[in-house]
Amino acid sequence: MRAIEKIENKDFNLTDVEIIELLSIDAYTNDFYRLLSVSNELTRNKFKNKGYVFTQVGINAAPCSVNCRFCSLGADHYSVDSKWEKDVDTLIKELKVLNEYHFDDFFLMTTADYSIDKYLEVSKQIKPLLKENQKFIANIGDFDIEIAKRLKSVGFTGVYHINRLREGQDTLVTTEQREKSIASAQAVGLEIYYCIEPIGPEHSYEELLEEIKRARDLKISVMAVMRRTPVVGTPLNELGQITAIEMTKIAAVTNIVVNPSRSMNVHEPTQMSLLAGVNQLYAELGANPRDCNSETEKSRGFTPLKAWEMLREAGYNK
Template identity: 40%
Template sequence: MRINPEVECVIDRALAGEEITPPEARTLMSVDVNSDEMYALMATADELTKRQFGNRGEVFAQIGINFWPCPKSCGFCVFGENWGLTKERVELDSEEVVARAKVFEEAGANAIFLMITADYPFDRYFEIAESVRDAISPDLPLVANIGDFGPHEADRLLETGFQGVYHVFRLREERDTEIAIEARVATLEAVSESNLDLSYCVEPIGPEHPPEELVEEMFRGKEYGAVNHACMRRTPIEGTPLAAVGEISEWEMARAVAATRLVAGDTIRAMGVHEPSLLSLRAGANQIYAETGPNPRDTVDDTETGRGRSVQQCRRMLWEAGYTALEGPTSVFRGGW
């Protein structure tokens, strides 16, 4: 196999445990997906993951709590108030969220994520989260996926028993969303100054994003000390403004996952791909999500009946990719114990 010397040099440096630079990551993101360089990149990312994590695969399980119009109206999200796609308000009550968390735990989920829209009342969220914390194993990490917040809420998350937070600076934040850049950054700062662990993701990737923009988010996650890095492609939802721009292929997704894996090096404890993708699981990813309840990428109010995968389906996909699904709680999130 003949490899472009520039790509080969970056790959060799990554395999030697050296940190790659943003220009080198852009070189990786410019590789033709139908080339020998693409296979070399995927094999390198896979090698780094196998070296660090063996063949351990992980399933994180996310429960969406509410399905209603969100005033932030992100151009890719089904909840966006301006798109009129969420006609009825649906909200899972505390008992329902607890029941779903227990189902996830019994099925073998390695962490539980609780997600709300940006305007969901924090007090109600903390009440529900407390019930979940009391009901699941004290060793099973709880991770928050919520709107922007500050140091006070970070403390409350820790008091409630959360170990981590999923928070990202989305691609074209403030242009494709109605959220100020400063608010996203302030939240990331609040997380990094707390004992909460950060789960980060380059998202939502569309065909219009050049390598520079993706690489910026790969490094932002690394700079904020993400313990779990990931990539997610945008799902085109009819009725949202960005649906017409289309989506990237699984190959393009795998390239982003592999490049992110090389950027992250040994700073992470798991590498994710969202939504689950077998190809990306052969390109350095070893962690995927099961989902239930409302989902910003789904038009049905319970994604279990739509795009969302079960824990069992995720474990099966990990097996198909050559991983053994972890039994019991993950050790990725260690904050606040």
């Protein structure tokens, strides 16, 4: 039986060969729409049209020693318009304004070199401002179990931490380091927010398969896929970008294989991708690895309102 027929029969227990078969579907054929239909139905049945908007603030714009070859903040090719750190008063003001709008989980992101002591101090002051049901997510460099415990003690509920595509080649971090951080987070009960990223035209379906399986094995409940944004000034800029239709297909396959229990995201958002069972989007403020404007809310970043508008167009509600 072909993989597309197997998933139409609601059998999502796919072999590596079958996952590659789904990823290899020609996006201009009927099978592409069959794939989208299965992924969409899976999401609608599971989540009953409930959507989510998460909001992330990048709290510092500074050269980062991890030097990811796709990131505007990498030290050797720093491409952001300025350097700064938001102080806690600024963050509190921003969060008060943000909280006039509805959004779900709240993320604080730093570059990998940002002082963990300072991060925990800032986070401790931010936490009481969050609404009762807002989850609090750390997006920082690699960490050990002691730091994981401290993240938990100041009120974080989860971490965005992943093994990026071509880790150690396009970044200065190894897969082993990523795995240790993820294990530390899990050991103290922090939820892992995961993503296959940053997907570029140079990545083979076999590479994507490895990362999709990693997410499946981790039993991720909040899943995502992200295409690489070519940022002028970064080493990988010249490799360009996959199309939105290709990203939509990868989102569908990832959703079916990982089968997250809470939400599926695509980043940066495209309306088309919401046909593939995507029910969660991000709003972004401050520094952003995909932007040269250090205030991404004035450039690439969505506001919570814009993200909700896109979700509503696809029939997802708060």
